[in-house]
Amino acid sequence: MIDVNNLNKKFCEDLKRSLLYGITDIGREILGIERKSARLRKSEFWALDNISFSIKKGQSVGLIGSNGAGKSTLLRIISGLIKPDSGVVKVRGRVAPLIALGAGFSPILTGRENIFVNMAILGVTKKEIKKNFDEVVSFAELGHALDMPVQSYSSGMAARLGFACAIFTNPDILLIDEVLAVGDVKFRAKCYRKLAELKAHDTTFILVSHSSQSILSICDTAIYLSKGHLIKYGKAAEIMNYYENELLNKGKDIEVSTRMIFSEKSAERSEGIDFLEIQFCNSEGITLDTLASGESVFLIIKCKVHFPIDNVGLKIIIRELSFESMSSITLDSSDDNFEFNLTPGIVTFKISLPHLSFKPGLYVAKLNINQSDLHVYDAIESYKFNVIDKHLIMLHSTHFQQRDWEIIR
């Protein structure tokens, strides 16, 4: 059904250069000259690197991987929107993209009118649209809103209508790109029911999702992509396990030390302040390998400042790296009324964190240095650290509470 062979695709980081490459590629295409696809030009990187797999009819495949792994790019090539840079993709059957729900809805037109246009864009003939019209309307639960302009719809209604339009095109292959995250629980359940029904009728799926639950509920197989590479392809449950383990393991790697050093940026890529180094220290200034609940530590952040900047704030968001926990802690110097006036040179921030409240576990922090929360100069996407229970006081607690015991007469 879908055959992908040694697929490569490169993208460009730089807009101006990307547009220029676009023009040269167009020129070569029109003149029928071979594009030099195997080599990377300046500022380019492989968005997809030598990907091969095949999907049989009726198979449902989950596509997982962190942001920027190349999932959407892969879907776009399969749907024929963009061309590969090398390799071959073979597709058999009608492909319907469920990529953006309600893309192309025009807000002033009524739901009824939009159904006709949207389904026509998806390649359905007028006769077929008329045949499926009632089903689309009842699935989308529009009721009397059918003849109201779409701009007056709630986002849930619009999403339902978009989903209904796409699903009733009777596709052989359905590409679903993280769209099921919208809408309420009831709507999601309904979508999954419909997908299960289509699956029973031998429709092939590719589903992109970050939620392991949704992949496990409708996919038998899964593909794990990371930075353009196909890491693993196999049974959905196995792949999900592998993926989640990998996520956790990444955190364990840095157990050796909490110190993280960043390569210095060139002047042209710098926004004015660059992070150089981050680490947790104890009161003697010695770098810690792990933190312990209840201990007093200092977070030391070293930056390079290129020119004088006033009102600089530092924001740190810490989240536990686990699938159940949604709790997070935000430390924002601006909220605490600490804004710094920085002069050029190396600046070291020292944030005192007495009696760490975190329970044992892996944590990931996001940091940014900004001016009045508006302009971000530099950011650290994920700084991971480990918290342990050194003194065995956290066995029955989810937070540490600093305490002192005494008797008063």
Add this chain to the structure above:
Amino acid sequence: MEQDIVYTSKSELKNPLRLFKNMFSDLFASWDLAKSLLVRDINAKYRQSVLGYLWAFLPALFTSLTFTLANNSKTITFEETDIPYPAFVIFSMVIWQTFVEAINGPVQTIADSKVILAKINFKKEALFIAKFLEVWFSFSIKIVLLIAVFVYFKIPLHWTVIFAPFALSVLIFFGILVGLFLSPFSLLYKDISYGLAIFTNFLLFITPVIFPRPTEGTFATLVNFNPITHLIEAIRELTLGPGGFDFTSFYITSGITMCSVFIAWLTFRLAMPFAIERVTS
């Protein structure tokens, strides 16, 4: 058995026969969609307005009024026209505006459809067929204005007017072809759409729209060099009767136009995946 669709990095020109076959099958297959898009665009354009369809000819009417006033007050003076100047300028302006709509149509529709172009692989030919039809639709509203003007100034029509739609079609094709050629590039660079507005303004002054066709001087050479001159002159000649226009130049322009439409279409098809890749995600 359904055929495999194969995507590779090879230029589609490597297999021209298949490319041409696909182009024409897509063209025919896009008819249904084109009609839907036409209805959508017309509704979307006029529904959110009080004056509605009047907007089809109000711009032409007001530009004409401006030039008539300028001409009457001798601010600008033009050579004598065969028919009263107000009638001449309204008639020409309506045709000119139709041309401008045709040239802007493809660039406009590509910009408006960016979201669906980025997400859905559909027959893009439909966008242009819809624009072509929309330009005709808009012209058919403008005819009401033309009839009013012709009746008011008691201008007789020549029988050859029945051929005028063909000449107008060529003019619209000419506009669409330029727009079609530019549209993939307009996705990449904003310069195209910015420049197009200035370019059409400039073009107006080297086309006999607000003035009759000059007969001598360097300006006349410039105007004659402009292919639109021959198309507009032909339309006027067919409508108003013989006035000494040589149709040879019209036939040549038409022939070149029709061939170029195909080239522009081919360019568009080949260029589009690259334009989409660069500007959308």
